[in-house]
Amino acid sequence: MNTARTTLIETIVWIWIIAGIVIFAGVFFVTSPLPYVMGEIAGSLTASLMMIQLYSSLDIELDLPEKKAVNHSRIMGVLRSVTEIGVLAASFYFSRWVMPYTVLAGLFGRKFAAVIVPFYEEFRQKRKGNLQDSCNDNKADR
Numbered sequence: 001m002n003t004a005r006t007t008l009i010e011t012i013v014w015i016w017i018i019a020g021i022v023i024f025a026g027v028f029f030v031t032s033p034l035p036y037v038m039g040e041i042a043g044s045l046t047a048s049l050m051m052i053q054l055y056s057s058l059d060i061e062l063d064l065p066e067k068k069a070v071n072h073s074r075i076m077g078v079l080r081s082v083t084e085i086g087v088l089a090a091s092f093y094f095s096r097w098v099m100p101y102t103v104l105a106g107l108f109g110r111k112f113a114a115v116i117v118p119f120y121e122e123f124r125q126k127r128k129g130n131l132q133d134s135c136n137d138n139k140a141d142r
Contacts, residue, residue, distance in 0.1 A: 043106015
């Protein structure tokens, strides 16, 4: 589970990197920047919590028999979806303090981060391999 925990942390970090990009890219173009930023933070926080919940439920499901694991996975998926829909619906109610479209952008950060992390891992592994190769070349030269 150590690899899964590392992937969880990387995904959460990427969620917040994406949030920072969205905030920086748009905060200067809106009439009320505070709700814009608060909406992105609310969406990204929800996305981060949903990733933690996904990690926890997968950890539980690995110890369950197959049929119970499938049912548990479905229930937890519905719970995550309902939570995200509830946060988005609440953002319309509290639209004075948060902008709903930035809440949605923050929630989508979870999807974007899940796409970015495998590419980042591949890049990191290649870079690590290149660094080890160059270290080995330096040792061979001595």
